[in-house]
Amino acid sequence: MSDTTTLDPAREDLAEVRALIEGHRSMPGAMLPMLHAIQGCLGWVPGRLVPEIAEALGRSRAEVQGVLDFYHDFRRAPPGRHLVQICRAESCQAMGSEALEAQARASLGIDLHETSPDGALTLEPVYCLGNCACSPAIRVDDEIHGRMDPAAFDALIRTLRGGEAGA
């Protein structure tokens, strides 16, 4: 499979995304809600949709691209099946998040902003999950995990991968 085809969403997904674009276009300040909705559906925002988004919002393609570039959340390539974010902010640093991050990179064999070769996990940094009284904290998809240590991290990853194998 070439890079261009992996960076192309499936046809049925595109139909759903177009419905989302249509459904959001008349909101005041629709840009972020629309991009979130698209990313919620696909896991990323394909570059080929930029002209359609721009057209729907009456904005230039450069403006849409500028928004995608500015915000850390929006991804321009498909992420792994699970998103693992490690908090790097001060409170978590005070409780050993650097060692946790090093452990995560070593045990997953990937760096931050990378996806594991099996496509299961994408590793990202995050600055504060608001769980600072239970530092260090990480986020896996929509769940927060506190009082993390390298052993708990590895157990969590095993559960994620085990869940996938069982599914």
Add this chain to the structure above:
Amino acid sequence: MSTPAPHRVYVPGDSGALSVGAGQVAQAIQSEAARSGLALDLIRNGSRGLYWLEPLVEVETAAGRVAYGPVRAEDVPDLFAAGFLAGQPHRLAQGLTAAIPYLAGQERLTFARMGLGDPLSLEDYSANGGLAGLERAIGLSPDQIVQELTASGLRGRGGAAFPTGIKWAKVRETAADRKYVVCNADEGDSGTFSDRMLMEGDPYCLIEGMAIAALAVGADQGYIYTRSEYPHACRTLGLAIERARAAGLLGPDILGSGHAFDLELRMGAGAYICGEETALLESLEGRPGLVRSKPPLPAVCGLFGRPTLVNNVISLASVPIILSKGAAFYRDYGVGRSHGTLPFQLAGNIRRGGLVEKAFGLTLGDLLYDYGGGSASGRPIRAVQVGGPLGAYVPESRFDVPLDYDAYARMGAMIGHGGIVAFDDRVDMALMARHAMAFCAQESCGKCTPCRIGSRRGVEVIDRIIGNRERAKNLALLESLCDTLRHGSLCALGGMAPDPVQSALRHFPEDFGIAPDPKR
């Protein structure tokens, strides 16, 4: 024969409690009760904020609510065997929740309802004092509401501590066809979680505060701008807004007052700068979060060019109690020009982390040792960052300064949003200074040069100091760079990034390879 009343048990649904296993504990309690044929009324309450005891399970007894914590799922069969449903002793028993010193010593005004009931139950909300503020406000004129706020002495709890009443008066007096109330719920500061807790644990309090604000300034539309990093808060607030609308607390005729006010939840996208109010407005309008030059103030020309009241979650959530109990009640808490209470958040390397709402005037030492119980590691606490990533590092010699906006400003620090992050004696303050500059570089919106370029140069200069390359020359350069950032930046990100850097240098010079100044 009548069936016995079900046992009422509380297990928090707060994301912090869930992060340490509250979901599994709730499940274990339910299956254990089913196995024993016991009827349960399991309530997923907000967190009491005693995170060191989370998951904190409470049971209702004739004497009051009895607490057990921190409970793990594997402790549950043992708790049942010990008779915890009747409040019986157990090694995890903490006694009556209300009598736990950490909680009993607090002055919970804004967080009065936190952890009491089901956050989404409007019935629980009004049973615990909710809606009294809005009901009173409906009977007042807009000017009277603004006067009440002004008289309460409330200052912006987001960090800037600007007098809230003055902001409200400005929006009130600016004529326009449409006005907005915007809640800044972009709580990005490390060490802070009070906004998150309130949105998850008492969302109607925020909605009520915003409705009162709308009546006062004459707005009919509101937005809550919160973080994508807070998925639980987003879910709870979304549901709360729907239910508030269905109950007539929002909509064309709020509580039969004849006033319209509706509310929409918006989610940021991982940009720290959007906690700055003008960047937040840009983001709401669908653009990159670039800071706007002021004037015009948002109160005059804000969202979509209309007068806009922008207040933090805790500021708005303090409004209902000010209205229901009166300005004097609130103003009488605190010291000097810091009136009322602040929900301080104890985080980092601390034994008993959590939320401590207290009147201004206590000291960092009180919070760190009396409440926090010292460091989690058992080692000495060496440095404490107060007020988020742009807050100064406070050394032990200043732990006795009262937490009051002005006393903190006098020592070159700020209380900000009340986040307190403790570090033990293993911290390298030169690396923390470097982190502050690197964070500023990472999160700079890029609009002004001092912040965009200065923060990058700051990282390089600190690296040279750490590496002992022309140290004296680079220290002088760092001072000058900090001066440029402080005075030349458009907003507080660049303007305050020097605070953690210079406080680290001033109080912990040995970490930068400099001999400590004996005169200091």
